[in-house]
Amino acid sequence: MPTATISPLGxxxxxxxxxxxxxxxxxxxxxxxxxxRGTVLGRPDSWLAGWDPAFTRRLAERGWVGMALPTEYGxxxxxxxxRYVVIEELLAAGAPVSAHWVSxxxxxxxxxxxxxxxxxxxxxxxxxxxxxxxxxxxxxxSSGSDLASVRTCxxxxxxxxxxxxxxxxxxxxHANDYAIVLARTEEAEDKHAGLSQFIVDLRAPxxxxxxxxLMSGEHRFNAFHLEGVHVPEAMLLGQQGDGWKQVTxxxxxxxxxxxxxxxxxxxxxxxxRELDQRAMTxxxxxxxxxxxxxxxxxxxxxxxxxxxxxxxxxLDTQAALVKDLGTRLExxxxxxxxxxxxxxxxxxxxxxSHAELLAFALLHSPGYTLRGGTNEILRGIITxxxxxx
Amino acid sequence: MNTHTIDTSTPAIPAxxxxxxxxxxxxxxxxxVTNTTDSQTVPLPTPDASTAELLAAVHEAxxxxxxxxxxxxxxxxxxxxxxxxxxxPEGPLTYAIAxxxxxxxxxxxxxxxxxxxxxxxxxxxxxxxTLRRVPWARTATAVVxxxxxxxGPVLFTLTPDQxxxxxxxxxxxxxxxxxxxxxxxxxxxxxxxxxRELLEEAELRAALARAALIAGAGQRCVELTVAxxxxxxxxxxxxxxxxxxxxxxxxxxxxxxxxxAAVQAAAAPLDAGTAAARxxxxxxxxxxxxxxxxxxxxxxxxxxxxxITKLHPLHLATTRLWSWRDEDGDETTWAAGxxxxxxxxxxxxxLTSTP
Numbered sequence: 001m002p003t004a005t006i007s008p009l010g011x012x013x014x015x016x017x018x019x020x021x022x023x024x025x026x027x028x029x030x031x032x033x034x035x036x037r038g039t040v041l042g043r044p045d046s047w048l049a050g051w052d053p054a055f056t057r058r059l060a061e062r063g064w065v066g067m068a069l070p071t072e073y074g075x076x077x078x079x080x081x082x083r084y085v086v087i088e089e090l091l092a093a094g095a096p097v098s099a100h101w102v103s104x105x106x107x108x109x110x111x112x113x114x115x116x117x118x119x120x121x122x123x124x125x126x127x128x129x130x131x132x133x134x135x136x137x138x139x140x141x142s143s144g145s146d147l148a149s150v151r152t153c154x155x156x157x158x159x160x161x162x163x164x165x166x167x168x169x170x171x172x173x174h175a176n177d178y179a180i181v182l183a184r185t186e187e188a189e190d191k192h193a194g195l196s197q198f199i200v201d202l203r204a205p206x207x208x209x210x211x212x213x214l215m216s217g218e219h220r221f222n223a224f225h226l227e228g229v230h231v232p233e234a235m236l237l238g239q240q241g242d243g244w245k246q247v248t249x250x251x252x253x254x255x256x257x258x259x260x261x262x263x264x265x266x267x268x269x270x271x272x273r274e275l276d277q278r279a280m281t282x283x284x285x286x287x288x289x290x291x292x293x294x295x296x297x298x299x300x301x302x303x304x305x306x307x308x309x310x311x312x313x314x315l316d317t318q319a320a321l322v323k324d325l326g327t328r329l330e331x332x333x334x335x336x337x338x339x340x341x342x343x344x345x346x347x348x349x350x351x352x353s354h355a356e357l358l359a360f361a362l363l364h365s366p367g368y369t370l371r372g373g374t375n376e377i378l379r380g381i382i383t384x385x386x387x388x389x
Numbered sequence: 390m391n392t393h394t395i396d397t398s399t400p401a402i403p404a405x406x407x408x409x410x411x412x413x414x415x416x417x418x419x420x421x422v423t424n425t426t427d428s429q430t431v432p433l434p435t436p437d438a439s440t441a442e443l444l445a446a447v448h449e450a451x452x453x454x455x456x457x458x459x460x461x462x463x464x465x466x467x468x469x470x471x472x473x474x475x476x477x478p479e480g481p482l483t484y485a486i487a488x489x490x491x492x493x494x495x496x497x498x499x500x501x502x503x504x505x506x507x508x509x510x511x512x513x514x515x516x517x518x519t520l521r522r523v524p525w526a527r528t529a530t531a532v533v534x535x536x537x538x539x540x541g542p543v544l545f546t547l548t549p550d551q552x553x554x555x556x557x558x559x560x561x562x563x564x565x566x567x568x569x570x571x572x573x574x575x576x577x578x579x580x581x582x583x584x585r586e587l588l589e590e591a592e593l594r595a596a597l598a599r600a601a602l603i604a605g606a607g608q609r610c611v612e613l614t615v616a617x618x619x620x621x622x623x624x625x626x627x628x629x630x631x632x633x634x635x636x637x638x639x640x641x642x643x644x645x646x647x648x649x650a651a652v653q654a655a656a657a658p659l660d661a662g663t664a665a666a667r668x669x670x671x672x673x674x675x676x677x678x679x680x681x682x683x684x685x686x687x688x689x690x691x692x693x694x695x696x697i698t699k700l701h702p703l704h705l706a707t708t709r710l711w712s713w714r715d716e717d718g719d720e721t722t723w724a725a726g727x728x729x730x731x732x733x734x735x736x737x738x739x740l741t742s743t744p
Contacts, residue, residue, distance in 0.1 A: 009608055009646045013653055016744050024741065092737045265737075272733035282725060289724025292731065293675035296668075296740055297651035303744065304650060325643045379639030380632075386615055386642055387629060 009386075011304030011318060012311075019078075020085045027089040030062060034095065041352055042094040042266045044361040047259045048171070048220060048371075050096030053130070059090075060130030065100050066108045067128075073112065074125030080310040084303065088258040094266035098220075102171065103127045105257070106250060107134035107180055111199075114238030114246050119199065123178075135202065137167035137181035137224055138247065145377040147182065148191040148244060152226060154183040154198060160232040161185075161198060170224035174209045176202055179224065182243050195243030199235040206230070216347070216363035249314065255372050256305035256319035261298045261326030263368055264333045267361045268295075270354045271337045287340045291333060298326050317385030320378040327375060330368040334361045433463050436477065441656040443468075444601050448652065451605020452612075454705040456563065458483045458525035460598040466533045469591055473544045473581040480530030485520040485568070486591050492516050492538040495574050512577040514538065514545060519569050520552070524716075526566035527554055535583070535591050542588045545580040547573070559712035561705065590663050593670045595717040597655050600670075600677035603713050604652045607645035607680065609706040610688035614641060617692050634691060641687040644680045651676040654743050669743045671727040678720035681710040 034040040039055050059065050068083045069075025090097050108127045111119055126132030143149045152165025163183055173179060179200045188194035200207070206229035212221040238246045268291060275284060302322050308315050338345070338358060345359035369375045434446045443464050450459035458481045466482035495513040516536065523532060532547045552568035559565050618628040618638060628634045651673040658669040685707040689696045696703040714720065731739060 009611060009642065009649055011646065011650055011653075014744055015657075088741070092740075269733050269736060272731065272736055276732050280728065285725035285728040286721050287724075288731065289671075289675055289726070289728035290679055290720065292727055292736070292740070293651070293672040293679065293720075293724060294647075296654075296672040296743070297647045297676045299740060300650040300654040300743070301646060321639075321643050321646060324639065325647060376636060379636050382639040382642055383615075383629065383635045386611070386638075387619055 011301055012307045014081070014300070014303030014307040016081055016085065016303075017079065020082055023082055024085050024089060026062075027064070027086050030059075031089065031093045031095060034058070035093075040093050040095045042269060042357075043096075043352070044094065044266050044357060045263045045364045046094045046266075047091060047097050047101045047263070048364070048367075049098060049218060049360075050094070051098050051172075051175070052096035053099045053133070055096050056100040056130040059097075060100070060128060063128075065104055065128055065130045066124065069108055069112060069124050069128055073120050074128040075108075076128070080306050081303075084258065084306045088262065088299075091258055091262040092265050092269075098172070099133055099175075100127070100130055101259075102136055102176075103132065103134040106136055106254060107178075109253065110180065110197075110246070110250055111237065113249075114197070114242075116234070118234060119237070123199075132178070133172065133176040135170050135173040135176045135179040135224070137170050137173075137179045137200070139167065139169045141166060141168050141223075143168075145374045147247060148195070150182055150184060150195065152181065152183040154185045154196060154231070157230070160230060160234075161236070163198065163200065163226040163229045163231055165226050167224040167226070168221075169212070170209075170222045171220055173202060173222040173224045174211065174219070178202055180237060181226070182247055185240055185243075192244040194241055195247075196240045197237040197243045197246055198231045199237050200226070200229060200231055201235075204229050204231075214363070214367075216360070248316075251373070252305065252309060252314050252316055252319035254319075255323035255378075256302055256309075256315075258299070258302060260323050260372070261295060261302065261329055263327075263364075264330045264337075264361045265295070267337050267357050268333060270357050271341055274341055274343075274354050284340050287336055291329075291336055294329055298322065298329060302326065317382055320373075320381040320385075323372055324369075324375045324378050324382065327368040327372075331365045334358070334365050338362075433459065436467060436471065438463075439656075440660050441653075444597070444652060444656050447598055447601040448605040448608070448649070451602035451709070452609045454561075454606065454609065454702075454709055457481060458529055460602050461524050461529075464598040464601070465591070465594045466531075468594060469533055469535070469544060469587070470546070472587055472590070473583050475544070475546065475579070475581055478531050478546070481525065481528055482531055482533060483524050483526055483529040484533040484535070484591070484595065485523045486535045486588070486595065487518070487520050488537050490516055490518040490520070490534070490536040490570070492536050492543065494539075512543075512580045512582070514543070514575040514577075514580055515572050516545075516570050516575060517572045519567055521567055522557060522559075522565040522716075523568055525564045526552075526568055527556060527564050532568065535588055538582075540582070542583050542585055543580055544583045544587065544591075545575045547575065547579075551575075559708075559716070561708035561712050563709070563712065586663050590666075592718070593659065593663065593666050596674040596723065597652070597659065597670045599713050599717040600648070600655075600673045601652045603677040603681055603710060604645070604649040606706040606709050606713070607648050607677075607684045610684050610703070610710070611642055611645045613701075613703050613706065614638060614688045614691050617696075621693075628691070637687050637691060641684060641691070644683050644687075648673075648677045648680045648684075658743055665742065668727070668730075668739050671723045674718055675720045675723040675727060678714035678718075678723070681714035685710045 063076040064086050067076040067078045071077040111123050154161045154163050181198045181200045185196040186194035206227040208225040210223040211219045305318050345362050346355040347359040349355040447460040462482040465484045467477050470477050493515045495515045535544050551573050552570050555567040557565045621628050655669040655673045658665040695701045
């Protein structure tokens with residue numbers, strides 16, 4: 001593979017297609033309309049917490065959900081870099097994109113790549129229309145970053161599979177339609193072997209969803225119990241036993257996108273709105289400039305990975321690097337904003353006020369470096385990547 | 390033509406471990422290590438090289454800690470001379486951006502005459518003052534000076550023998566010389582009136598050149614550190630197998646990659662013009678200067694005691710990082726300049742102005 005020669009230090013340079021300029025302006029116009037409607041509130045972490053299926057459908061009408069899916073499956077057939085431009089605009093604005101987030105980022109591309117023709121024809125047009133929402137069932141109570149240790153098992157039945165086990169941190173399972181579940185189809189010496197992926201109907205008998213409330217009180221995640229759930233043969237995703245390969249192959253997409261450094265960007269905008277009303281001190285100017293430079297630099301790295309993905313390459317090491325840098329910045333930004341303009345975080349202040357956004361971002365902050373694989377584990381991938389180079 | 394090369398001699402990256410007992414037992418071993426050289430000639434890019442190619446070459450000069458005004462010549466002095474319409478001399482060049490210099494007409498009677506870009510007798514200048522800490526002045530064929538004349542910004546060239554040179558150096562012992570000019574006459578042929586924009590472009594080019602050098606030295610720190618942690622064993626296994634070492638090493642790799650990406654992203658904006666370049670270059674120099682401390686800190690920590698000695702080449706990179714982060718504008722200056730242009734409504738537009 002040609003990309004094997006790219007050192008983790010050397011990222012491909014991203015050059016956005018000419019079409020991206022107009023696309024960006026179109027998205028900004030759309031966001032202005034939505035702001036006028038009161039649906040875009042400039043909130044941090046909107047890809048986790050901004051749940052608005054009606055917004056998703058309006059976005060889908062523009063062709064901006066599942067936009068990298070081929071047109072024959074109802075997608076817009078546009079590249080990853082164009083998708084990148086759309087999602088970075090949405091995240092920077094704090095738009096409520098969490099309803100379709102997982103379907104758009106993971107389920108759609110995964111079904112396109114590994115699914116049967118029947119699965120593609122059924123799911124992809126629904127995803128692109130913003131009418132079918134997915135959860136991902138990977139983690140378990142004792143697995144964490146060690147996905148190979150999953151114990152949920154799938155046993156063969158006469159006409160399919162019978163799934164038993166409990167998944168943890170299943171975002172949106174209480175509201176979504178389907179989940180892609182990683183389960184063990186055979187016991188193997190090598191724990192990376194014998195795993196398979198299944199598309200599970202979240203309304204099937206034997207599915208029990210139990211809320212896990214975040215410390216902010218929000219209900220985003222669930223424990224997702226599979227109590228002998230019947231999954232038809234046609235809902236095996238990809239090859240039996242290839243689950244590990246399929247899951248890890250998608251991680252570069254999940255780890256390097258703009259959601260890995262923009263989650264708390266709306267808080268910086270809110271800070272500037274506060275500071276616009278007064279003259280910034282030298283110290284404030286310096287700190288704002290340093291944050292901005294870092295955002296700019298991380299964005300270049302993230303775009304570099306997107307460019308490589310667009311060209312069909314997979315850069316796992318670079319993606320892990322972007323995830324660590326970006327998510328650390330997301331957390332550091334919250335602390336910097338607090339120190340640049342000392343403000344007591346207040347969850348009960350007027351929604352959208354600086355104090356309320358700060359409280360929201362702060363309560364979410366420990367999660368930034370956890371989701372998508374804990375950063376400490378990813379750093380092992382990064383050093384290994386460079387040593388092997 | 391015009392492909393002058395700069396001789397460099399840089400220490401090779403040590404592939405093996407250091408055994409300090411050998412150093413103390415055999416003074417000859419110290420000499421061998423410190424004199425290990427990887428002599429080579431790094432060609433300056435040709436004048437028609439693209440900005441991206443120039444940046445890549447300057448990055449390489451930083452990586453090799455080239456003891457010569459490579460970046461100054463390739464990315465600052467030559468392009469400025471060309472933009473001002475002056476011929477480009479052979480040999481290593483350097484620059485001084487000197488608004489504090491006193492510039493007068495040598496022929497006061499003619500001072501009202503002349504026009505922008507004029508090379509007539511009228512623009513013979515008389516300059517006085519001190520050019521502070523000029524990089525590599527003592528070895529440069531010519532110094533490109535940007536100053537304010539009573540009639541507007543000017544660019545002129547100076548040969549080091551026209552000034553009294555007081556040698557100086559930065560933390561890395563790179564030449565940073567003061568040039569004292571006691572009413573030196575600069576012939577009109579060496580003078581060009583320039584638009585104010587070119588003055589700003591000079592500052593941007595200087596900052597970007599320095600940022601690219603930092604990116605190169607950062608990569609050097611990564612290479613030296615990875616070589617060390619994979620070769621050096623402690624408690625029976627390589628340092629790189631220790632989780633605590635991996636954690637720090639990854640952060641080092643990331644920080645170096647970050648600087649490199651920021652520098653790379655500034656090439657196209659610089660080609661597009663000064664206005665487009667301002668954000669990208671301010672961002673690149675801010676990031677490069679801000680990252681220098683972390684890169685040097687981790688590299689030294691993971692090298693252990695050997696890294697803080699002259700026995701090991703790490704200091705060649707880290708002392709440069711500490712120097713270069715301050716030169717051509719430190720992170721505080723560039724960050725504040727960057728922030729001064731931003732509001733809540735323009736921040737995102739600025740961030741998406743590149744690429």
